[in-house]
Amino acid sequence: MPKLVDHAARRAEIAAAVQRLIDHEGLDGVTVAKAAATAGISVGQVQHYFASKDALLEATYRQVVERMGARVQAAVRESVTERLPIRAVVTRALREYLPLDAASASDHRVSLAFLGRTTANPDLAGLHTETLAATRGQLALAVHNGKECGEVPGDTDAKAAAARLFALTDGFALHLGAGLDPEETVETLREEVAAVFPGRCRQWK
Amino acid sequence: MPKLVDHAARRAEIAAAVQRLIDHEGLDGVTVAKAAATAGISVGQVQHYFASKDALLEATYRQVVERMGARVQAAVRESVTERLPIRAVVTRALREYLPLDAASASDHRVSLAFLGRTTANPDLAGLHTETLAATRGQLALAVHNGKECGEVPGDTDAKAAAARLFALTDGFALHLGAGLDPEETVETLREEVAAVFPGRCRQWK
DNA sequence: GTTTTTATCGTATGGCTATATTAATACCGT
DNA sequence: ACGGTATTAATATAGCCATACGATAAAAAC
Missing domain, CATH: 1.10.10.60 (Homeodomain-like)
Incomplete structure (x- = not known):
């Protein structure tokens, strides 16, 4: 060969x-x-x-999405091994979605460029929708775990809270490139997560 | 002639x-x-x-942006003539940003398509940034007025609250096309605005 | 050492696009 | 009625791009 x-x-x-x-x-x-x-x-x-230009672009998009997901997963794993409360895990995870350094900013810009094509590309739109739904689901699971653990009040609507936190994060990510102060934004995000997870965990998981 | x-x-x-x-x-x-x-x-x-294809696209984008802005302004004017509290004005205004009907959904999709091009087009990026900053500024002014009026607590950071509400709204707008329930979303947005404007106006403006 | 398979490169080509240009049309002021 | 001009239509052109193709090199297999 x-x-x-x-x-x-x-x-x-x-x-x-x-x-x-x-x-x-x-x-x-x-x-x-x-x-x-x-x-x-x-x-x-x-x-x-x-095989084609389309395949090239799809591979590029997939690589970007995978790297963004990997960043979040890494943050989650790190936080979990440190036995941090769920609030801290979620805070770190959502922070990773923000385009705060050069690498993630590039990933965000590129994923935004592809997002602009979802209009006419059903496959791309489907992939995007699935990714969003998966992330929202994970976040809802985290809130649910927070309820069982005692960090989150029992009357919290986990799905609604997750949707809200996720939308806020994505909105911040969108606006960060357009005159929003990074430090303030991160601080606000931290406070928002803290508001959803006001309690302390009753047991070590 | x-x-x-x-x-x-x-x-x-x-x-x-x-x-x-x-x-x-x-x-x-x-x-x-x-x-x-x-x-x-x-x-x-x-x-x-x-004169050129670029001019054609720019005019299209401008038309979309203007219509979106006009919708919000109309909602604001209507609410103001009804002498509604600032909270209600802001709620209606932000609601207009969401792609809830066919027309605004089309506008949102198209503006998203253009947003995907801001990566390589500084003019477009500038226009987008300016639009965002202007909206955020108006929102901050509304919160500030709410403080003077008594609807908003005195220790509220108007700019931060505005940035947060705006990011949340834009995030919801982004996620609405991807499996988010419209009614729940509107309700959440209403609650969020209400949380920023918990008080009652002391005087009729 | 020959053969076969993979990797790499350079070029050819057919189609599509923006735009320039040229010709035709229709309406208004006088 | 009629000239002149804004408007419309149709065609020409020049460039770019994705992809196809052919040629060359290189390395393993036997």
């Missing part, structure tokens, strides 16, 4: 180049030729690793 | 056709030829009313 190449890694590299390109020239500015130039390879090589 | 044509009205008609086109095929699916076909006119006529 010929030269051995890690296909997945190469695809990831190319997708990363496409992300830089989107960041710089927008989703519409992406052409296969420019993607190849950004990645420092030939057009033919891009074609070798992606 | 020749045929008299209301330029502004004709431009608005064409822009409305472009909006339908964006709604159906996405912002990328817009071509001058399709725009002409959707509007039921020739390509040459589109060229006559818009």
